[in-house]
Amino acid sequence: MTKAIMIQGAGSNVGKSMLVAGICRAMTRRGLRVAPFKPQNMSNNAAVTVDGGEIGRAQALQARACRLSPHTDMNPVLLKPETDVGAQVVVQGKRLATLKARDYGKMKSTLMPKVLESFTRLADTADLIVVEGAGSPAEINLRTGDIANMGFAEAANVPVVLIGDIDRGGVIAQLVGTHAVLPEGDRARIKGFAVNKFRGDVSLFADGAREIASRTGWIDLGTLPWFDQAHRLPAEDVMDISSRGTGEIKIAVPRLSRIANFDDLDPLAAELDITVEIIEAGHPLPGDADLVLIPGTKSTIGDLKFFRAQGWDIDLLAHVRRGGHVLGICGGYQMLGRWIDDPDGIEGHAGRHEGLGLLDVETVMSGDKRLAAVCAIDLATGHEVSAYEIHIGRTFGPDARPWLTVEGRSEGAMSADGKVLGCYLHGLFASDAFRAAYLARLGVTDGLTDFEGGVEKALEALADHMETHLDLDGLMGLAGKI
Template identity: 45%
Template sequence: MDKITKTTRTLMVQGTTSDAGKSVLVAGICRVLARKGVRVAPFKSQNMALNSAVTKDGGEIGRAQAVQAFACGIDPTVHMNPVLLKPNTDIGAQVIVQGKALEDMDAIGYNSYKKVVMKPILESFQQLTEEYDAVIIEGAGSPAEINLRENDVANMGFAEEADVPVIIVADIDRGGVFAHLYGTLALLSESEQARVKGFVINRFRGDIKLLEPGLDWLEQKTGKPVIGVLPYLHGLMLEAEDAIDVQQIDAEVNSITVIVPVFPRISNHTDFDPLRMHPQVNLQFIGKGQTIPPADLIILPGSKSVRSDLDYLRSQNWDKQIQRHLRFGGKVMGICGGYQMLGELISDPYGIEGESGSTQGLGYLPITTEIKQHKQLKQVSGSLTLTANNTVAVTGYEIHAGVTAVETEQGAPIKLTDGEDGILGVGNQVFGTYLHGIFEQHSACNEILAWAGLTDIRTSDFQKTKEDGINMIADAVEQYLDLNKLGF
């Protein structure tokens, strides 16, 4: 293919570790440039995450790139994340290329496939450079992982091929920040070191004067400037790319308790961010070995491997605890894979999500699900009715391989522009839906919370909270980073 054009300004943000702040920094830089009137887009060649988003044209990309596109003020496209890996075992993942699922591969098989996948990666990147004035690129993990350097498409392998400048960010809150930065640079080749334009230190607390001797040492030892030191941003509420973020605002006295059991292959846990940020919701994630406490609402989340996660749910005795919860009048909701678990049967005749076979569901909803070979990917909108005589607007997106048959003539609680979704069961105590992102629209969020028993609801504006979070990051980038050193 042709060389990447140079009229577009580019910058790649790599990190010393996972969760060093790459996603957040890219979003912040994107917002700063968008404020200046620059037509800017995000890019991440390869993402490994079970949190994904659906583009308008029915493609699937990493959730982080959708947030970064929001920071740019543009709609996300599949070219912003041309390769998405969705783990379905400890050694394998579903490979999604330019928005469409390709096949499942184990780690060794995918390592060989990287030689092939670099072509669509560069094609997507070139398309963005032709459409936008600037492209801000996010790396993955660390560029210093020696075992992953061969055929690398996510970090320096991509940077060298596309010929883009790089900055390296490290999280000082973890400790060892100078060792991380110095060691990462030292493990790069000479050509890779040459394209590193500087360092960013993230999440610093305290007096910067105490850090200055270390900054001077780092610059003298490496010959690379420190572009800036970003402070620890207290109160920042933004979607997490990988690890579940348990940070939330303090719930008010008039609140309800919502429990989310965490499965080994939980997907799209960002569904619960609007609840995490709601002042009247005490949201708790329950993990291995924990008992579901008394609650108003239990939500079974999405899953990349529904049958094995359902087996896990039973191994934790959560099925019995859900049964007890319903007996005492509590509400239960299932989203996507969680919706399928609430039905009578889940069958996977083609072995799409694991070994072929069937698993009995929890039996609370009159539905059966068959896992098909082609995934459903679409954005949807319509109306939701859960409480008496109250119909509200709802939006969301669907990502599922399962096709669900509803074995009742009861009307669906969600009416979409192109059909229906969901079902209520067990005397209005159990609600299932395929819609991810259902809590992001405050009208639908309020309706579900009212159904769960919350009264005197104070509307929480999730979109404003997300906007405020991105602006907080952008303000810090403008104040503490010298973007002039990077040509911006």
């Protein structure tokens, strides 16, 4: 018998993804077969799955919490924003179309059969499915055709627990207000609530929790203190990346408008001897940076224009003249070349665009997306690393100077002095040996962390946090049979 419970938020960024990961690890430790599920996610931070597709990286972390490999059924609909008004629609791991928000709104209800298909298939392998909503069910203007929150919960007959965020203030209004605006059927589907991110003595909120329970009729499942090890887990948003380092070695990362797959930064931010600084639009690249890392992007040509509009191209050339290091990953790699050719208008208008010119390569965009988990070798050290590719386009050049091999083929490009590097591979820095060798070039010689071990310790600590502060037995009692 499989049971399911859905975690929804009274607003965005209330901590749903982390709570689901913690619940998944805690219940897995109790001996249950647990799987995460998110019907619809919007994120350019994606993970390659064991079945050759892509899902939101938050669901990949939740799968890890369940000690499972990520699978496309865990996040059947993924929206990857490409412009302010449009996004690529990925269904069960594969690109379906690129649509404007209004057009997606009209067709999203047609995706419910695929969502339920994935959910049912996942249920066949688990004792418990922990479902994560998106945004908030209080956005009742989006209720028609909804597949992300109450629309899914109704279709799959899954009970809901609502989470409020006390750190931003007004948590009573968040939860009671949600109760007030929901239609009766959706309101009845919510069985319990919890309050997240409390700083200080949680007993001080006892009266507040009683008020919420009395005004809603929902069961109080607990008030969770702030989880101070959150920074050790991969970040969902680039601005959640918190560099704990205070060392003199500085890595500057320009925040591209469509930044994607920035999990490359997580292992770097965990190092104590370096500082990762996210550079916002309108601010120059710092002159004292040791490395400028240009990350992946969902829109290479658009972000190349954005990069130049900030004056970062001038800052980057000055950085190179000073002898600084540069690393471009995926879209950042494409930007570092001499040209980007988009003959079919894959990223907008067809045309040929001049790159930053720091690597002797050019890129041709194509409609085929490469999605693959790979094993690579760093030619300078011989270190083997696990990585993944998730990109469109092919990059080549007569004097590229590759610095990696991937399953027998050359990968990446390097400048003549070896200080400017680019490649398509995400996840290289999760390998401690490779990270140590690369950072040694910047002057870091000790204090390197066990990154993967740190993530595991953080997941265990998160599960302990759930066991201590969340009524998990009560949560299981609210879960419904499917």
